[in-house]
Amino acid sequence: MDQHLLSIVLFTPLAGLAILLLIPSRNKDLIRVWANLAAFAGFLVSLPLVTRFQTVQAPSLRGFQFEEHADWIPTLGAHYHLGLDGISLLLVMLTTLMGFIAVLCSWSAIQDRVKEYYAMFLLLQTGMIGVFLSLDFFLFYIFWELVLVPMYFIIGVWGGPRKLYAAIKFFLYTLAGSVLMLLGILTLYFQHYSQFHFYTFEISELMKTNLTLGLQQWVFWAFFIGFAIKVPMFPFHTWLPDAHVEAPTAGSVILAAVLLKMGTYGFLRFSLPLLPKASADQTIVQILAILSIVGIIYGALVSLMQADWKKLVAYSSVSHLGFCTLGIFSLNPNGIAGSVLQQINHGISTGMLFMVIGVIYERRHTREIAEYGGLAHVMPTFAKIFAFAMLSSVGLPLLNGFVGEFTILQGAFEASRVWAAFAVTGVILGAAYLLWLYQRTMLGQVTNGKNLTIPDMNFREIATFVPLIAWALWIGIYPQPFFDVLRQPVVQIVERVRPNYFSGGGPQLAHLPAPPALAQAGGGQ
């Protein structure tokens, strides 16, 4: 079974979709039950990835696990090539778990076109898992574009009042990015052909191509547009608030928890290893770090001022993802490992925050913060869960966010003290906008009569939060297994981008002379 494990994980949602299509549309409850079962099965089949994953491999075997390889379109050099390393393992597990939770929390929220809704979600699942498993650029691009379509429909069909504007904005924005990315891929593809005289989209093959720094820079910027829009990095983020506000709850959960990570994953899997010279280039690193820091602070400040509960959380994503990209472009093990961990953390915390909004939206059908106040009186369980989600998001020690943020900042500090100093201010602001939100919605007296009779959370709703709460505590208290899984792939990326990093003694103590590579990357001091 091991040799086809990844295909099973990848296509289980699709198989569920196939059977779902056979169920008559009017039989809504059966559709719901089946969709939940299929999503749960999708999570279950991914569990063996965790148990069978080898954290420490023999040096000769360093690389991807559970690999599957088959020719697909030989004339183009496209392959069906899947593989998994520590980074993709964590992201795949996040996807399968969040996918199931998102399906579960849609039970009563979605009442029309139920069949189509769940079909879109299962299709989305396969697309996202495919992105994280593909080791062939052609295959990757197919999955990358595949994800766009169901998300477009989820926002556009089941969304709020301005759903069409938001859906089209989302689609065009990300499509524009992927077209540029495609140009970058094709450049690599033809460059490889001109050097090796055969066509291939295999990433491991393309890595062998010898590119000048100038060309690498061009391709880097092409990739950058694609990934930065997805993340989203400042200033490419304006599709996100609209998409989140209009999307149904489950759509927002998946969008924040998984979809955004496709961008950061792209940087890690493609930009850095394929374009190492450009990725370590002084100017590029500086620009990326500055955009990340601007995103951190800007996202937090704009979030502070939002009157719409969901928009507030949407802007907070810009801030949190700024930490993730800052970690990546610190180009050292702490920064990158912290970044991956923080991507998971953001999925957990922000996923919970969007689910919190979903719970209240189903009851009151408004997201205006001013409509609420004093909810802790009427919904004590809800108040506790929201408080937990908030604390996990603000990075309280012993919860998940702290470990990720601290590691990233440590990495950023190693690269440049100035970066770290600015980024830490984001941590201050991060507390401000969420505490203020909590105060305005949950605390005080109930001033709006409509809020007096809201029922507290039911068992199913609480159940959707339980796995995320457990995961948040696990990462917060004992994050070591996550760091262990990440060590090897992170070291490989750093070695690829900064070949002298480890041989030069790695992270230098200040009283020893710093190697030139480190001094360069830390030029912002």
Place this chain on the structure above:
Amino acid sequence: MQLWLIPLLPFAGFLVNGLAGRRFPKGAVNAVAIGSVLLSFAWVLKTLFTINLDAINQEHYFTWIQSGALTVGCDMAVDRLTAVMLLVVTGIGSLIHIYSIGYMAHEGGYYRFFSFLNLFMFFMLVLVLASNYLVMFVGWEGVGLCSYLLIGFYFDKKFATNAGNKAFIVNRIGDFGFSLAMFYMVRNFGSLDFGTVFKAAPGASEAVLTTIGLLLMLGACGKSAQLPLYVWLPDAMAGPTPVSALIHAATMVTAGVYMTARSWVIYTHAPLALNTIAIIGVATAFFAATIGLAQTDIKKVFAYSTVSQLGYMFLGVGSGAFSAGIFHLMTHAFFKALLFLGSGSVIHALAGEQDMRNMGGLRHKIPWTFWTMMCAAVAISGVPPTSGFFSKDSILVAANHHAPWMYWLGVVTAGMTAFYVFRAMFLTFFGEYRGHAHPHESPPLMTIPLAMLALLSLGGGYIAVPAFLGRFFPTVEAPEDFTLVAISVAFGLGGIALAYLMYIARPGMADSLAGGLKGLYSLVYNKYFVDEIYDAAVVKPVVGGSRVVLWKGMDVGFIDGMVNGVGALARRTGAVLRLLQSGNIRSYATWVLFGSVVVIVALELGGGAR
């Protein structure tokens, strides 16, 4: 040793009460909450009696974070400094827990209150037991969280939740410094472990140590309410009074003092940073004392007094007299907890009244409260031979050795301290009763902890903390000088006498003085308008700038304007081009002909087609 039991016992109390306390009768909630803290206290005593405090008593539980160059264990340790802190935290903590049974008896959210209080004990004990900076930071942030939760305990009230937010965010500004200091340590020492850092620190450059020292100090200023970050503490009095006593007087706010004293190796090699601590300390002590002179809310008086006394501790640490700072930390925990609990008893007796203008004459009505608070008042005024006398004098003598002007400022502050505390005592307990409630003495559950704290306030000076810590900290060669001691005692007694004169002997004097110095009085009464200045200089610009410039201007206006502009441009271009798609074959043929001509002409011009 099983040190983990010490914090984990209150944590278990938190879990039990937090998860199931809603369904418990009050007796069960009490048993869990107080029992867990008492057990923890007992375990502290047992541990301290059985171990050798001069050996290394470190326990490693598991590796918490291991990534790249960073390795942090979940480690705890006990040494002499920790021993003092453990006794203060669990001892005073137990008394305040017991007092709370009486105080909170008629309040809603009973189980919630005790579960938060237990959670606080857990984090505070983690903070003092930690044997590396990151685990300490866990406790540090955790006590901040509990402070936030308990300040906003009456979450119906806007001012209470505002005060909670203010406390959390101002503390985060301090944490900015703490975090950066840790990054510097990892970079320079490769570790956050106390042992490793302090071993390597003397070898590092003074510039690095000064940077680390100043950054840690920023963190300490947030937590211990020093200039310029003290603003959250007076507002924090919105929480229930036992919280003010435990968290905002006796334990949490002293964490900054503990942390700087713990880092003494760094500071002794960074004289600039150490001197900055002394300056901030003495300035805060003086500044907050002046505000305390004119407050009318009994808890506000003691709040500013706490800020001021924390300033003394900073002065002690900053003068290099680390053991004196910790000594004062302990005695202050006794008498300030007592003052807060006593004022809680007054408030309890008067059904919630906090304004001293509506008090008076209470000494016969609530004698236990009066006499116990009197013990604390003489102690904080530094009257010999009470506890405050010993600890304050050891700080002032060291300050004189460090810089004489600090001594003199400290002495003046001591005079003001005695004045405002006795002013509060006279306004509350002497003269005629000016209110309308029916004062009644508090139950024994409240008065017994008061009595025990009163004994500690009076006799706590004989607990030989300086000698006990003398083997831990470097000793300062400050000669005992009788004149210095006499001067400070004289200032204290003078303050008491002045308060007596103004509020007992000639009651009209205070008002006429306030009338005569109207400008100055209103400046002090309004706390120098610092809150208003911060609001205008920081809060308003951030809020306004974010809304108008960043969100409406940059995000919606500029970026989205461009994005939508591109969309609109595409649509308009499309609208023009659409006219070409007429569906008329002859018009298409015309265009084909036209296009062909253009292509041929272009090829001709470009060198000709062959």
